[in-house]
Amino acid sequence: MKKGQEKLGWLFASPYLVYSLIFFVIPLFGALFLSFTNWNLISPQYENVGFLNFIKAVKSPGVKAAFFVTYKFMIIFVPMVLIGSLVISLIINSLPRFKSFFSVGYFLPYLASGVATSVVVKGILSYNSALNVWLRNTWHLNIDWLGSQILAPLIIAVMISWKFMGYYSLILTSGLESISGEVYEAAAIDGATGWIKFFKITLPLLYPAMFTVTILAVGLVFGIFTEPYVLTGGGPGFSTNTWQIEIYNQAFSKLNAGYGSAIAIIDSVVTFVTIIIVRKLLEIWGKSYGWE
Amino acid sequence: MKKIAKSILILLLAASLLAGCGTSTNQKNEASQTTKEKVVTIDFWAAPNPPQQTFWKQMAEEYAKVNPNIKVNVSPMPESPTSEAGIQAALAGGNAPTISENISRGFAAQLVDSKALVPLDTMDGWNDIIKTRNIGNTIQAWKFADGHQYVLPIYSNAMLFAWRIDILKQLGYNEPPKTYSQIIELGKKLKEKYPDKYLWANPDLIDSTWWKRWFDFFMLYDAASNANKFIEGNNFVADDKAGVATLKFLEDMAKNKLILTQKATDPFETGISVWTTIGPWTFNTWKDKYPELKLNETYVLALPPVPDGMSTDNVKTFADTKGLVIYAQSSPEKQKAAMEFIKWVYSNPENDMKWFEITNLPPARDDVNTNEQFKNYLKDHPELQLYAESIPNAIPPIDNAKFNDIQTLIGQKAVNPVVAGQVDAQKAWDDMKKAIQGVLK
The missing domain is CATH 3.40.190.10 (Periplasmic binding protein-like II)
Structure with a gap:
């Protein structure tokens, strides 16, 4: 490559590099620095507290809850969103026409505000909503949807799945479209039926798209905030207390910037390790299909 | 391609340099204006709700007419993501206003702990405010652990x-x-x-x-x-x-x-x-949404219940109360101007009356129940009567950081x-x- 072209490359990459430096690298080091102090950002005096914030965080019930709640969400949300988006993409792919129209239709929830949808869901599940009045009058069922430690995380997982299914189905649809029709024709000649075609052809050939969607879904779980914040505030009894809610409460509500930063650092390490493990597992799954 | 890229780069650099020059020119103009006319500009952050902003903007406009040397810029307090975090971010960035309202006693304790507030009782004019506003008794409960007063309570809702x-x-x-x-x-x-x-x-x-x-x-x-x-x-x-x-x-x-x-x-x-x-803020919502709710017909107001055997007279309750603070980060000149402004606002009970009318929140004064102006207003708004009567029995939040x-x-x-x-x-x-x-x- 010529020197001039190299310079041009740097020039075009510079907006992204500057952006990353200002909004990612500098804050990351800032957070790292803060996590070793007891500073609240405004006090003229602060102390270096070493690993005290990290030790306090590891012992804290809120952080412990955030750790387990995230994996609980992962167990519920990831299969739900993967199956949902796969079904949507299979439906869209099988349509003879208006594929784009339906894709956009399923994509629309992704654009909806998390706050607005949470407020609507709160109304639907309130004690005196039409649904609950009907359940009480017809079936004598009085369900405290958001007050139950089992139902509250499930409802939040359903809401987030509804929001992201359309988006992920776009990725899967493009994967499905790249599978040649000839493969299915050949399998049909060999006597393969619907389910065999799905498990032996569609799923293995869809692996690259599934890989992307799974990693995105796992990463997303660590960023859940709006829905539990509006619907349950992290309760009942920490059952929906995510990493982001814990960081928000410590850093912005209690103004413990140092301690909040320590939790954020722990969260980023846990996220990184989890994604690496999930990636390795997906690669093993891919190898079984012959993907390297 | 190379030429196009170079042109874009030069254009961007020129634009940013010109933008920079523009800002500094404005700042210079502002500075020279301040020196020439000796106008002190103070920033006032009002609570992020329309009634309170209306009140403070009105006060700033009226004050500008009688005192052109002090300009009060009223703007809503940023809520990113909470008003407390907004103030914290402003203090951390050195961009705090001169005064802000909407400060609870607990948050004030945190700010005091960080040496971010001016002790108001050490400033000239504080005693005049206490006297002219008739707030001598109410303010006692606002004294902080170090014996100083850092917050001037604006309203007090006896819940x-x-x-x-x-x-x-x-x-x-x-x-x-x-x-x-x-x-x-x-x-x-x-x-x-x-x-x-x-x-x-x-x-x-x-x-x-x-x-x-x-x-x-x-x-x-x-x-x-x-x-x-x-x-x-x-x-x-x-x-x-x-x-x-x-x-x-x-x-x-x-x-x-x-x-x-x-x-x-x-x-x-x-x-x-x-x-x-x-709280008294509910009644305006009821007027629009539930007009069928009428005092003494569908609902009544009462103080909190007490354990059996306790006297049910003069029952105490919690005071939802917030006030004004002056930030230590602003210059002494601005702090002095801020005090002048507060002194002017609270030198006239009419202004507390305006506050009451606009926000429905009872002003934190000792005489809300006895001053004729407030009494007449309460006659027309009987739902606020018990709130006003209960102010002396209302206990502010804890003041620990x-x-x-x-x-x-x-x-x-x-x-x-x-x-x-x-x-x-x-x-x-x-x-x-x-x-x-x-x-x-």
Whole structure:
């Protein structure tokens, strides 16, 4: 490559590099620095507290809850969103026409505000909503949807799945479209039926798209905030207390910037390790299909 | 390609340089204007709600007419993501305003701890404000642990309870019950006649968010303890007997299934529950949304209940109250100008009257109930009468810098588990006390 072209490359990459430096690298080091102090950002005096914030965080019930709640969400949300988006993409792919129209239709929830949808869901599940009045009058069922430690995380997982299914189905649809029709024709000649075609052809050939969607879904779980914040505030009894809610409460509500930063650092390490493990597992799954 | 890229780069550099020049030119102009006319400009952050902004903008405009040398720029307080975090970010970035309102006593304690506030009682004009505004008694409760005054309270809402008197009458009551056992008895009668109704519909009772304790625990505790302090300096000094009684009352209500913790839409207004905490800001909403709710016909207002055997006169309650502060980060010249502005605003009771009319929040004054101006207004707004009368009995929030942790623990260790039926009142109080003492160490 010529020197001039190299310079041009740097020039075009510079907006992204500057952006990353200002909004990612500098804050990351800032957070790292803060996590070793007891500073609240405004006090003229602060102390270096070493690993005290990290030790306090590891012992804290809120952080412990955030750790387990995230994996609980992962167990519920990831299969739900993967199956949902796969079904949507299979439906869209099988349509003879208006594929784009339906894709956009399923994509629309992704654009909806998390706050607005949470407020609507709160109304639907309130004690005196039409649904609950009907359940009480017809079936004598009085369900405290958001007050139950089992139902509250499930409802939040359903809401987030509804929001992201359309988006992920776009990725899967493009994967499905790249599978040649000839493969299915050949399998049909060999006597393969619907389910065999799905498990032996569609799923293995869809692996690259599934890989992307799974990693995105796992990463997303660590960023859940709006829905539990509006619907349950992290309760009942920490059952929906995510990493982001814990960081928000410590850093912005209690103004413990140092301690909040320590939790954020722990969260980023846990996220990184989890994604690496999930990636390795997906690669093993891919190898079984012959993907390297 | 190379030429195009170079041109874009040069254009961008030129644009940013010109933009930079533009800013500095403006700053120079502003600075020279300040020097020439000796105008001191102060920034005032008002609470992020339209009524309070209207009031302060009106005050700034009127002040500009009588004192052109001080310009007050009123803007809404940033809420990114909370007003407290907005102030924290501004202080951290060195961009704090000169004055802001909407400061609670707890948050002020945090700011005092960080040396971010000016002790107002050390400034010229403070005593004039206390005298002309008639706030001598009210301000006593605002003194901080170091003996200084950092906040000038603007309003004081003595939090009350509302009762659905129309439903109570159907149960044979002509006035609301005043003691714990009377309330439990009423609740049992209510459940007997209307199994689907609840005494108190309040999902906050199982939520540990710190500020929610202001509107359940502290209302009841302040009444039960006759205003015994909860925290003094860095010591837990709460009245154990009153605290356990408060939690036992919640426990008894929960055991008798009188509390609905499930989220419900306007449960009091729709008659699902007969009892609720209420602030004066509710009445404007009711006027539009529930015009059928009328004082002394469908609802009545009352002070918090007390444990059996306690006097039901002069019952104490929690004061939802906020005030103004001056930030230490601003220059002494600006701090002085800010004090001048505050002095002018509170030199005339008419301005407190305007505040009352615009916001519906009772001004924090000793004479709200006796001053003719306020009395006439209260005659036309009887729903605000008891709020005004109860100001002397209203106790401001705790002033410890760790208020957030303390109030979160009251929820997590006491109120939430008691209402959920997980622990009894005595154990919950002991657990909470131990946890709070740990935080205060």
